[in-house]
Amino acid sequence: MKRFLSITHDPIDEAGLLAARSMSAGMGAAVYFSGVVRAQEGSELIVAIDYSCFVPMAEHQFHRLFDQLEQRGSVESLRLIHRIGRVAVGEASLWIEVVSAHRGEAFSACQWVIDEMKRVVPIWKKPVLVTEKPVA
Amino acid sequence: MKRFLSITHDPIDEAGLLAARSMSAGMGAAVYFSGVVRAQEGSELIVAIDYSCFVPMAEHQFHRLFDQLEQRGSVESLRLIHRIGRVAVGEASLWIEVVSAHRGEAFSACQWVIDEMKRVVPIWKKPVLVTEKPVA
């Protein structure tokens, strides 16, 4: 299984990621997920989310998940980018692409990775409220 | 619900579709599916699929599905492009994007539209075998 993981402060370049996609002739499905910061977190209006991350552990836990997925044998490629630091409302914090022979596998693998990530990958959110002063 | 439907002979321009995406501040999830023609159809090696379509009925049936989705109220935008005519191996025949507040809704709506399409939208496939002569 091809894998690409990036935990980065940079904005997620979806167009660039798309342009770099490769699929072999046996593959029939690509499923993407783009998770975007919403203007509301619970009942509060926010302008951004500050993501913090224990990076070495996050990378290790992501690769453990990828290892498990690889053992299923149905996914050709998985690319995942998680942004950390301040992510403004309307910007993507997470982007995942799964390439597989069939769509069922691609959809289920993509959702599985997100579910498992939310269980084991050490990343945390801190909402930046509308009332707060911006960080320079 | 914003909707965009195109049944077209032209190649699917994923980059252009991505660039044209709009999401309001309340939306947190975009799920995309790209369905690509595989080199094998059943047990036979193919070079392309010829898609035929009863276009007015296909459009009508797609919009009936979109109407049902709209009644759920959770999807902000749905864009669907189905290519018809000859689609070579490795090229996309179908592209769908669903934008929703939450990822669960976006994933389920995207899969539901594909499942229902395969049940009711009058589009048919004819594989072009490796041995066949190309159509000029």
Place this chain on the structure above:
Amino acid sequence: MMIPVTFWSYFAELAGCAETVVTVSDGATIEVLLKHLYTSYPALAEMRRSTLIAVGVEYQDGEYVLKAGDRVSLFPPVQGG
């Protein structure tokens, strides 16, 4: 009443044509129209269990009562995607 009928996908190959016209009496159902059709196109009769039927752009079944101006479509299971 003359009802135009269109065959889609490989049904056109089985029928040997993509379109035909069937004359039925007023108040005839699709069931009646199919009986006429299957006499003329026996290869289609063999596919009857996996035949989808539309009038205009809506699916209908054998009990549908045909009206002047209806256009009928016959096709095999759909395969989009």
Place this chain on the structure above:
Amino acid sequence: MMIPVTFWSYFAELAGCAETVVTVSDGATIEVLLKHLYTSYPALAEMRRSTLIAVGVEYQDGEYVLKAGDRVSLFPPVQGG
């Protein structure tokens, strides 16, 4: 044995610092280390039911026996995405 401990996310705010060092005897478990920690940082003790513990980059529980060189992390439930 001196074990460095890191607090992540709002656990650092509750503790008032992001890192500390706890001295435990050889063969001590994480359970023992937590007892020391919770005496010094009572605000963390209140979070114990929703505390995740890692040694290095792997999750561990209270029964894990600490070794020289281990680095412990304490943090609240994760929230990626």
